[in-house]
Amino acid sequence: MALILDGLTKTFSSFPAVNNLSYTMDTGVYGLLGVNGAGKTTLMRMLCTLLTPTSGTITWDGQDIFSLGSAYRNLLGYLPQDFGYYPDFSVQDYLLYIASIKGLRPATARQRMQNLLEQVGLTQVRRQKMKKLSGGMKRRAGIAQAMLNDPKILILDEPTAGLDPKERIRFRNLISELAENRLVLLSTHIVSDVEYIADQILLMKDGSLVHHGTSQQLLAAAPTQVWTCTVPRAQADQLLHQYPVVNLKTLPQGVQLRVLSQTPPTPEAHPAEMTLEDLFLHYFGETAGETDAAL
Numbered sequence: 260m261a262l263i264l265d266g267l268t269k270t271f272s273s274f275p276a277v278n279n280l281s282y283t284m285d286t287g288v289y290g291l292l293g294v295n296g297a298g299k300t301t302l303m304r305m306l307c308t309l310l311t312p313t314s315g316t317i318t319w320d321g322q323d324i325f326s327l328g329s330a331y332r333n334l335l336g337y338l339p340q341d342f343g344y345y346p347d348f349s350v351q352d353y354l355l356y357i358a359s360i361k362g363l364r365p366a367t368a369r370q371r372m373q374n375l376l377e378q379v380g381l382t383q384v385r386r387q388k389m390k391k392l393s394g395g396m397k398r399r400a401g402i403a404q405a406m407l408n409d410p411k412i413l414i415l416d417e418p419t420a421g422l423d424p425k426e427r428i429r430f431r432n433l434i435s436e437l438a439e440n441r442l443v444l445l446s447t448h449i450v451s452d453v454e455y456i457a458d459q460i461l462l463m464k465d466g467s468l469v470h471h472g473t474s475q476q477l478l479a480a481a482p483t484q485v486w487t488c489t490v491p492r493a494q495a496d497q498l499l500h501q502y503p504v505v506n507l508k509t510l511p512q513g514v515q516l517r518v519l520s521q522t523p524p525t526p527e528a529h530p531a532e533m534t535l536e537d538l539f540l541h542y543f544g545e546t547a548g549e550t551d552a553a554l
């Protein structure tokens with residue numbers, strides 16, 4: 260069972276939001292990493308049949324997903340970036356309502372709802388109104404609604420947006436649990452969201468896949484190196500203009516820099532081990548989004 264994207268393109272007027280993208284996914288966690296405007300949502304909306312491609316194809320098990328129609332959508336769970344919940348519904352009524360839209364039989368819906376509430380840690384608050392939930396709880400309710408039909412394909416668009424570090428860790432563990440025997444595609448602009456849980460990381464920029472692979476493969480193929488050096492303030496200012504600087508820390512003896520460069524930026528610079536965060540900065544440069552070095 261593979262989801263195959265072949266030459267996938269979506270243009271708005273003449274602007275290519277997704278540009279000739281080809282990639283194959285089966286089971287596992289796929290982390291789609293890119294800055295705002297990279298084309299992640301456009302790609303995901305096509306994978307959910309909410310947008311038709313301008314050209315190219317998406318097939319599931321060899322068949323075009325748009326021809327499969329509801330047979331494909333029955334296999335799909337989707338959490339949009341701004342998911343519409345009903346503020347005055349209780350968590351359980353919201354889930355039962357979505358289950359009825361998805362066509363689940365009442366007894367199945369109730370059983371499934373109870374299991375999912377337990378799994379996402381919302382059993383205690385199941386009678387609370389959706390509007391009373393914290394941001395993290397709302398997202399977990401969003402994931403639960405996407406999981407109601409036990410989808411083969413789970414698509415999560417920026418599911419960690421606005422979450423605090425504790426919720427983000429909880430979310431990562433939840434995704435790893437849910438990913439068994441499923442294809443999970445999640446988009447984010449935060450490296451640590453996918454660094455440890457994604458089997459494959461897809462770096463997307465300007466509508467195209469810049470690179471993809473396991474985090475080790477991406478690091479092994481990195482076209483640059485990382486260096487650390489401690490220099491006087493004036494030299495630090497100079498280096499900041501010359502090189503991409505990932506990190507800067509003021510110490511009593513000078514300024515410590517973490518610099519991306521193929522060659523040593525100063526004769527005293529030490530090579531350092533590259534992280535995915537460094538690589539993200541290399542590919543996305545100054546447009547790189549919010550990062551979360553603490554995680």
Ligand SMILES: Nc1ncnc2c1ncn2[C@@H]1O[C@H](COP(=O)(O)OP(=O)(O)OP(=O)(O)O)[C@@H](O)[C@H]1O
Pocket residue numbers: 271272275276293294295296297298299300301302417
């Ligand atoms: N309906 C539309 N009409 C015109 N342009 C659009 C439309 N939808 C998206 N775009 C443009 O396509 C590009 C990709 O947008 P998209 O929302 O897919 O990016 P993204 O990576 O999901 O970013 P974000 O995280 O900010 O949503 C952007 O330049 C956006 O302005």
